[in-house]
Each structure stands twice: as C-alpha cells, then as structure tokens.
Amino acid sequence: MSAVAVLRLPLSVDLSGFVALLRRMQVPHRVSEEAGEQVLWAPESIVEDVLSLYQRFPAGDPDHELPIVERPQVMNRPGFAQQLRDxxxxxxxxxxxxxxxxxxxxxxxxxxxxxxxxxxxxxxxxxxxxxxxxxxxxxxxxxxxxxxxxxxxxxxxxxxxxxxxxxxxxxxxxxxxxxxxxxxxxxxxxxxxxxxxxxxxxxxxxxxxxxxxxxxxxxxxxxxxxxxxxxxxxxxxxxxxxxxxxxxxxxxxxxxxxxxxxxxxxxxxxxxxxxxxxxxxxxxxxxxxx
Missing domain, CATH: 1.20.1540.10 (Rhomboid-like)
Known part of the structure; x- marks a missing residue:
C-alpha cells in the first residue's frame, strides 16, 4: 500500500490537532517538511476519507465529539517493505x-x-x-x-x-x-x-x-x-x-x-x-x- 501526499499546507498552519485525531482513529499517516511546506501522507486507498475528515475537522476533535468507527481493513500499520521504501x-x-x-x-x-x-x-x-x-x-x-x-x-x-x-x-x-x-x-x-x-x-x-x-x-x-x-x-x-x-x-x-x-x-x-x-x-x- 503506497503512501501519497494528501495535504500540502504552509508551515504556519497548525496540524497538531488534526494529527491527534488521525492517531485516535488509528489512521496510518506521517507528516514531512518539503520546500517550505508541511506534507501529510497517507495510504492511497484512504485519501478521500482523510481529505473529507480534514474539511470537517481541520483543528481536530479536542472534545472527542466524533464517534470513532473501527476500520480494520484500512487501519493497518505499513508493512516492513513499505517502511523500507519510505x-x-x-x-x-x-x-x-x-x-x-x-x-x-x-x-x-x-x-x-x-x-x-x-x-x-x-x-x-x-x-x-x-x-x-x-x-x-x-x-x-x-x-x-x-x-x-x-x-x-x-x-x-x-x-x-x-x-x-x-x-x-x-x-x-x-x-x-x-x-x-x-x-x-x-x-x-x-x-x-x-x-x-x-x-x-x-x-x-x-x-x-x-x-x-x-x-x-x-x-x-x-x-x-x-x-x-x-x-x-x-x-x-x-x-x-x-x-x-x-x-x-x-x-x-x-x-x-x-x-x-x-x-x-x-x-x-x-x-x-x-x-x-x-x-x-x-x-x-x-x-x-x-
């Protein structure tokens, strides 16, 4: 499962809340810095889901109002081969x-x-x-x-x-x-x-x-x-x-x-x-x- 760039945002944008939400939902992701931007990466199969989630909760969900639904098919941790490629x-x-x-x-x-x-x-x-x-x-x-x-x-x-x-x-x-x-x-x-x-x-x-x-x-x-x-x-x-x-x-x-x-x-x-x-x-x- 390959990772793709889901979001490219200025470094001034605070992504910590949204990243905390992704962690709580056990969504595989990572954040890197490239050319003066912060880039959010996620598996290609859930790009649309992550984008939709960011549109609704750009600052995350600090009050835990969002019900968390388990998605075992897409929440797997990247395999060793994928980690090597990354x-x-x-x-x-x-x-x-x-x-x-x-x-x-x-x-x-x-x-x-x-x-x-x-x-x-x-x-x-x-x-x-x-x-x-x-x-x-x-x-x-x-x-x-x-x-x-x-x-x-x-x-x-x-x-x-x-x-x-x-x-x-x-x-x-x-x-x-x-x-x-x-x-x-x-x-x-x-x-x-x-x-x-x-x-x-x-x-x-x-x-x-x-x-x-x-x-x-x-x-x-x-x-x-x-x-x-x-x-x-x-x-x-x-x-x-x-x-x-x-x-x-x-x-x-x-x-x-x-x-x-x-x-x-x-x-x-x-x-x-x-x-x-x-x-x-x-x-x-x-x-x-x-």
Whole structure:
C-alpha cells in the first residue's frame, strides 16, 4: 500500500490537532517538511476519507465529539517493505553496516578492518602500530573520517545500534528528507570520531552510537523549537538514552563486561546533534511564523 501526499499546507498552519485525531482513529499517516511546506501522507486507498475528515475537522476533535468507527481493513500499520521504501537512506546505512560486519567478521578480520578505522594500523607480534592521521589524509584516505560508524564489534553491538538508527533515522528522513539524514549522519560521525580520537588517543573504535546520540540530540532540541508529531519521542526514550550515557561515563558498563565504551564519541555526537537541532528548529520556527 503506497503512501501519497494528501495535504500540502504552509508551515504556519497548525496540524497538531488534526494529527491527534488521525492517531485516535488509528489512521496510518506521517507528516514531512518539503520546500517550505508541511506534507501529510497517507495510504492511497484512504485519501478521500482523510481529505473529507480534514474539511470537517481541520483543528481536530479536542472534545472527542466524533464517534470513532473501527476500520480494520484500512487501519493497518505499513508493512516492513513499505517502511523500507519510505526510508531508503536509513535502510542503506543499515545495509552498509551489515555488509561491513560480515566482511570484517564483527571486528575479528583485522586485515579488512584496518581499511575502515579512523587510523590505519599494522600488527607487529602482539603490538599494534597506528599510522598518523596526517599520513592517511595525505594519501587520500579521507573516508577514514567517517567509516568508523560502519564498524561494529559483536552481534549485540550492531543489533542495538541498528535498532536505534532505524527508529531515529526514519523519523528524520520522513520529516527532513533523505539528503538531510545522510548529511547529519556524516557530520555526527565526523565530530564523534574526532572527539574520541582527541580524548582517547590512537585506538580501535567504531559503531553508530556516536551518530545515534547526534540523532537523539537533533530530534530532542528540534522538537522543542518546532514541535511536530514525528519528533515527539516518548520521554522514557530520552531518559533511557541519557541514563545509559551517564552509566557508560561512570565506567560501570565497562566493569560488568561490555568492553571499552567510546564515551567521548557519545558526548561529541550528542553535543553536535543538539547544535544542529537548535539551528534547524529555529529555522523551522522562523518559516512557520512567515
């Protein structure tokens, strides 16, 4: 079931009431921003119904006067295949992570891993020697600034990171588009990788977690500046992620057997994500006021 644009409205129009009504009626939908407009998407089979509903209740139904009639034939949640079509950039990033995990054998294949790490390295017996970043950049290996986000060390590592990237990445892609999601992911990877290198020194690190904290900070602050249903994260998600960050920084997580945690990458990602969320949210609020 393909989704189509049902409404295209200026950003100044408040859709929150109508979106709340759609949620109460369990109507599958999403709202995105495109070219200075907010776009309401819904399955093609119920376009006329949604348009008719908006004409009658543009501000929603805050007093719950509208009787809700169950429509099990059209109220189904989009299937996984449809979600993939709606979020191609999110899916591509996760697919690359899976491919890299297979090629590097989740970090065990060092000969393959060394081409994706922030610093190139060589093995001498039981010792590892890192190549200075300046030498790698001079050799044109610029991809090293970003590719650590694709590396994962263990099944649990990639499973948890993949799950959260799917959740946060799709929200950003649906609201701000695929290009913005890719751009933000690369920026958060760059900043978190440099933060980990500057504070942790030469070492082997990788994973999407720095990017995830960037996405979290972006959605969190953006939502405070320019509220939108897509960025309305459950409060428990935000609290859990911030508590996990605090536990990692305390050293407790490493002590109980989770290995070394790239805390600087997490903090760096969260900080730059809050900055982009602030700038993006202020810009969206400005457009809404025009």
């Amino acid at each position: 979020s191609p950039a999110t899916a591509i990033v996760l697919l690359l992570c899976v491919i890299v995990a297979a090629v590097t054998q989740l970090g065990d294949n060092l000969s393959a891993l060394r081409w994706l790490t922030f610093l190139d390295f060589s093995i001498h017996g039981q010792y590892i020697e890192f190549t200075p970043m300046a030498d790698s950049l001079a050799a044109g290996q610029w991809w090293r600034l970003f590719t650590p986000m694709l590396i994962h060390f263990g099944f649990l590592h990639i499973a948890m990171n993949g799950m959260w990237y799917w959740e946060l990445g799709r929200r950003i892609e649906m609201r701000q588009g695929s290009i913005n999601l890719i751009g933000l992911s690369l920026l958060f990877s760059l900043v978190s990788n440099f933060a980990q290198y500057l504070f942790g020194g030469p070492s082997l690190f990788g994973g999407l977690s720095g990017v995830l904290y960037g996405l979290l900070g972006h959605v969190w602050i953006y939502q405070l500046m320019a509220p939108n249903p897509l960025y309305n994260l459950p409060r428990g998600v935000l609290v859990m992620m911030l508590v996990w960050l605090a536990l990692c920084m305390s050293g407790l997580v490493s002590m109980i057997g989770f290995g070394q945690i790239a805390n600087a990458a997490h903090v760096g990602g969260l900080v730059i994500g809050c900055v982009t969320g602030l700038l993006g949210g202020l810009w969206a609020r400005r457009k809404q006021a025009v």
